[in-house]
Amino acid sequence: MNSLERTQKLKQKASELGFELSGATPAVPPPSYPSFLDWLQKGYAGEMAYLERRKEARGNPQALLPGAKSVFCVGLSYNPSPEHSPLLEKHPISCYAWGRDYHQVLGEKLEALSDYLCRKLSPGARAKWYVDTGPVLERGYAAQAGLGWRGKNTLLLNRRFGSFFFLGEILTDAELSADAPVDDLCKTCTACLDACPTGALEEPGLLNAVKCISYLTLEHRSPLPEGAALHGYLAGCDLCQTACPYNANAPAGREKAFEPSPEILGLTRETAAQMSESDFKEFSRNSALERIKYPMWLRNAGLGRE
Ligand code: SF4
Ligand code: SF4
Known part of the structure; x- marks a missing residue:
């Protein structure tokens, strides 16, 4: 199987697992890494000392998985349903935390996806997955993999799905076919x-x-x-x-575990x-x-x- 076929099958499996978005990019430091270092230097990370502690790893995927060739990025929407979206105006908890812990929900899906990659698509390949907590610049990789662009609010934004989605990544030594980044569509909006x-x-x-x-x-x-x-x-x-106008018409997330x-x-x-x-x-x-x-x-x- 060539890398294009492997990537297409992996995307198909990601979709079957419920991920709305997926894409691949090479396992090299994302272009956003120098800005990340500059941001840390300015003290904008506050008390998030863990960002400073593992800053080198964030720029070096080889430190996380020697021989890594690809990063496969996925997005899972948690956009509230029309029934619950009115709560956005008044609820004291951000909607990302209305349902089950996303680390668990995405973790189960990424485990299944990694297993499929390393057993079926590329037997013997190695893979490590991350959801938010690992030393991975996930928005930078997701932007490179074409899942969306970095909005002026710093979040990853997709033309169709807006920004209410969680990101996850699989770092692997399997060859995947890279996707292209998409255009920044924030334009003059502020x-x-x-x-x-x-x-x-x-x-x-x-x-x-x-x-x-x-x-x-x-x-x-x-x-x-x-x-x-x-x-x-x-x-x-x-x-x-x-x-954000891109969230106004985004479809509701399908993952029941994220319902309040x-x-x-x-x-x-x-x-x-x-x-x-x-x-x-x-x-x-x-x-x-x-x-x-x-x-x-x-x-x-x-x-x-x-
Ligand atoms: S940057 Fe966004 S999340 Fe942070 S305070 Fe401003 S509106 Fe709220
Ligand atoms: S489209 Fe507008 S609101 Fe959304 S991230 Fe870009 S500038 Fe911000």
Whole structure:
């Protein structure tokens, strides 16, 4: 089987597993790596020290999988259904965390996809998959693999599916046929920059995480900086995505695991603030919110949406 046939079959399997988007790119440092280093240097990563610790690996896929030749990128939509999208305007939790933990959901699919690649399509090939947590510049690779372009809000944006999708990658020593990047279609739009209430998007495509509600609620473990406002959010922030015209007509995600749980549907700032530590553990079990420490949850609830 040649690399083109292998890539086509892998894309077909990715689609059968539910991924809306997929594409391949060579396992070389993505062009966004120098900007990533510059961004770190500016201190825009705040307390995310893990980014600094493994910054070399992010520019060197060979350090993760010696002999790696290709990165296969996938996207899985979590765009809320018409039934639930009105919640985007008022819910204190960003919609990425309304359902089951995406690390688990994508992890199961990527495991199956890697298995298919290394057993059926390229017997003996090696593969390692990542969802968000590995030292991989996933948006940079996904852009190179043609899944979309980097929007002015820094997120990966697809003309049809918008930006409410999770990314995953398979790094492999199998040869895959590379896809081409797509054009940047942000053009003259500035809706995301205009919608950001904290000025975290300092320039088009430049996020100062230290000012970003997503970072402050999910990653910043110290007390919040003087004057920080969470604009109603307890975890994450969707404002620069809900403002984006490419999300307005994007189809709803098909993955049932990302639909809001009854607990999420019933959550208010008041009920959040009243949770004991064991209540919070139960509430966040198998959810991406499990990564938030309880003291952070209470801290966020103290400044949550009125
Ligand atoms: S997630 Fe919220 S705070 Fe962060 S850049 Fe987007 S709109 Fe601004
Ligand atoms: S809101 Fe406009 S500028 Fe921002 S990412 Fe979407 S299309 Fe691009």
